Amino acid sequence: MHSDKLNNLEKRTAVSLASVFAIRMLGLFMLMPIMAIYGQSLDGVSPLWIGLAIGAYGLTQAAFQIPMGWLSDKYGRRRIIVLGLVIFAVGSVIAGLAEDIVTVTIGRAIQGMGAIASAVLALAADVTREEQRPKVMAVIGMCIGLSFSVALVLGPMVAESFGLSGVFYLTAILAIVGIIIVLTLVPSSVTKARSGEITASSGQIFSMMCNRQLLRLDFGVLVLHLMMTSMFIAIPVLFSKSGFAVSDHWMAYLPILLLSFVFMVPMIIIAAKKSQEKSYFLFAIGLLVASSFALALNTDFANIIAMLFIFFIGFNFLEASLPAHVSRISPAGQKGTAMGVYSSSQFMGAFLGGVTGGYVAETFGFTYLFASNAALAVLWFVFASGMVLPISSKRVSIPFDSDNKIDLESLIENICQCAGVIEATLVEDENRIYLKVDKQSYDEVSVNQLITNFN
Structure with missing residues (x-):
């Protein structure tokens, strides 16, 4: 008998894997709102190195995401997830012990090597019925979004009490908690034969990269995370220069994120009901353009708050829409490969955001950083204009x-x-x-x- 509700195994899978994913992403995200401030005490620091430290995990995430999925096919999902969390904990400790920016960056790169996303999603697919799988994936996705919001609040609070090293040690502790969850709560399963709907196929990667419609989405998520990462090289510094204590930054981030979700959800509902997904998609990119351009012109405290609110309405809408469109456009039997390329593009965007954002900030200043983000968003808008979405x-x-x-x-x-x-x-x-x-x-x-x- 088929049921339209999750069974006990599926509920356990959704909660446990979402917890593991959220805990890991919380550890990665917590650095973003505080690195530009607390990283100033490290030896050899500069805006470029700050950007590298923020974005370094993205490069190794992009490189290891698909291979870790393949390893989970061969050696089992839970083993690879535990291995990834151990690597993540090791990187966190290295960064926590560091006294110079180079070692912190190395630690961040090692954190990224523990790329467990593909193995987690594959395990979720292994132990859930196909008709219930979207619900489990949705729970995992919501927890990732929640972890980002919590990280922007928790990061400044932990750093204020325990410093930058305290944030890294907390991420190591969170990784250990994740390992305990995997070993005690995550269901054990015999790994199924590799499925093109779940994990990436090496023979299909090139064809996915040549698919024009998917390429538009891959480029889009790269730009989206490039912009978001580079912004956090500037925003914490600008807040502090405005007399806003670092420990109080969460008082700005939390309302902005919550209100942006309130405005974003109706956009998604209306877009789907009226079959206007592309129009709203382009409108959301337009919000990125407008907010970045406005920040380039004016970095007064009130304007930063207003533009961050506009930016995150667009960001949250696009973050929710992009993977759904990848799923719709990807060829039958090749969703795993399409999502693998998409995820790698996402993390590569985070790396490039740190590198380019740090370089532009160091060489030209924050005004040019925001202006370059606006220009990239304009390019994405033009590129996305040719997007053709299939019927539901x-x-x-x-x-x-x-x-x-x-x-x-x-x-x-x-x-x-x-x-x-x-x-x-x-x-x-x-x-x-x-x-x-x-x-x-x-x-x-x-x-x-x-x-x-x-x-």
């Missing part, structure tokens, strides 16, 4: 095992002729047929009858 669809996977290899191509062609089928892919290694179908008109009976007759 869902994914269906059908187990398939047959010795008859002669007419497989004919079978797929016939399935594509069935009402509501947008795309069909047969993956022989997985003995499974992947479909992208129109939610309203999909003729499930005809598809199942074709497969039954073929066997």
